Amino acid sequence: KEAASRPPRYLEMHVILDKALYDYMGADKDVVVAKIVQLFSYVNSMFAPLNLTIVLSSLEFWIEKDKIPTTGDAEELLQSFLQWKNEHRVSWLQDIMFLFVYREQSRYVGASSARKLCLKSHAGGVALYRRAMPLEAFAVAVAQLLGLSLGMELEDPGSCQCAGAACIMRPSSVHSPGVKAFSTCSIRDFQRFLAAGEGQCLLNRPAAMDVAYKAPKCGNKVVEPGEACDCGTAEECRRDPCCTIGCNLRRGVQCLTGPCCRKCRFRRKGAVCRRSSEDECELKEYCNGTSAQCSPDLWVMDGHPCGRNTAFCYRGACQAADKQCQRIFGSDAKNGPLACYEEINSQMDRMGHCGSNGHGYQRCAWKDLQCGKLVCEYSSSRPFTKEKAAVMYALVQNKLCVTLDYMKPPNERDPMLVNDGTVCGDRKASDALMCSSSFGRRRTCRKHCSGNGI
Known part of the structure; x- marks a missing residue:
């Protein structure tokens, strides 16, 4: 059996705001920076179970005018953005560069280069911020676009299961209330992306982290350094079975979220936490009774016969x-x-x-x-x-x-x-x-x- 290991990983981003979004967010650098930092706190709360930290390495505002036209279809805009990035060799020290664009209306969340994260000339994304869009909803949109770059796919309702109220890679999750989490399918896709050697750029730890970016603030629903949990307002914390108003765990609490966490306690050893797909080369995964996380994605050894001895297993697929x-x-x-x-x-x-x-x-x-x-x-x-x-x-x-x-x-x-x-x-x-x-x-x-x- 083979499994994808999960050491800490870091995705370094360079983010650009177009003029319209900079103006919409207040046209004040301090105000806009605070909103973007808050946005990435939300994004990191979604990626934390994957042992992946999204690092906002650098931030750029197009204050006077846009450097490329930002109208039109998201996919076309992405190609123009990548061409501009490569011609000017912008942000080659980061793993990926995103352009945040303001739109009065949009049916789409944006576009990103699927499975191209560590290919410098192709890694990029365009996220569309709609008028009156809550910051939490935009964070889900950014997480979806990053997920596509990390080998994940958008999911149909009911096709995969997740521990949260909504699975992040479902298009509808942008508008859904409650805690968002990556589904078992998305986690499997990400682990296969890593196992295929496509995530090597995630292994280098950034030399320095912005202290303000990491400063915890109890009550913002984002678990930050120094906090065991964060349930939000006093009223929300009174209803929370796991977390107290001071961002500490209640007595007896073992876990908060995860496929092996139920009602603040670890699920029993041997409980199925990730069902195998229809492919005979993939295996079920089980809880170990001491962790909220499912065991790493397991599959039958490469080279094992499958398909009634007509094919071989390779990386979990016949x-x-x-x-x-x-x-x-x-x-x-x-x-x-x-x-x-x-x-x-x-x-x-x-x-x-x-x-x-x-x-x-x-x-x-x-x-x-x-x-x-x-x-x-x-x-x-x-x-x-x-x-x-x-x-x-x-x-x-x-x-x-x-x-x-x-x-x-x-x-x-x-x-x-x-x-x-x-x-x-x-x-x-x-x-x-x-x-x-x-x-x-x-x-x-x-x-x-x-x-x-x-």
Whole structure:
């Protein structure tokens, strides 16, 4: 079994306010700074269970005029913002840069670069602050956008469970009252993001932290250094079963929030706190009876057979090529035959290759043809379309083969590359774009699991 470790992590942000939002918040630096500091206190209260601190490293106001146009669609504005950032090399010392923009009305909370947090040229976000929007609601919007950059996905109602009154990554949580918390699905997504090595920039601890930023204030509903809890006003604290008016825990209280916390007490050892998905390579997680947090995300060892011995487990998912094709091209699609891979991946061009580097596309060795671009068999009579992608068809031995070429920067990994762990031959699987005979070899596990076995 494998799990993502959770040492303390730090996300350093550079935040810019456009002129309209600076004016709306009072057009006074001290007043606006106080509001933004309060905003990040709310944001940090949501990320604290992930052992992740959101550090407001630097703050910039566009007081006289905006340096880029801030009107239009959020996604288009994000691309303009990233282009401006890269051209002027703004804030390259921080992990991510956000632009806060004022809007009289908006149906969206903003846009961010999904899973691009540690890629300096792509890491960024645009958060839209609507007129009369409570600061707590805007904090949820910022948390959602940061969550997308951290590998999380927006959730449908009822699809995932969380300890709070509302799950943060549900779009409706921006308008929901009560405590917000990340769901088990979001935590799993974040841990997979870390396990894939995409969060390395979060490991460096900032050299200095702004003292004012960390100064605690009892009664603001944000748990800060020196406080065990914070239940808000005196009336709210009288109704709170866990916290007192002085920001201390009541007698006998073991915990406040978390998937293994119920009514201020730890849940019993062995209680399920994170159910496995439908994927057979993922495992349930259980409370240990001494912590409010669920055990780290666990999954079956990489290389374990799955899918009735037709595929291998890798990072908690059964890497069946048919499923990869169906996620992209629909339920009728399936993995292409070897002849399709030979036809397309032997070309060494944008449609067929085994990866790329600064010198161009990589040639596929014959044994690695099924480890480059994913090639699927397409049976629908309707032409397939995909936003920001070119579609290529090839008729090979009466089979209609299809693949995609996404519009992306040359230094970004092609999202159509076959997943590691995908079968490419008898007892062989794709590993770093090569067909490996060692991938599926079973490793010997210790009989004594040191309390970590299932």
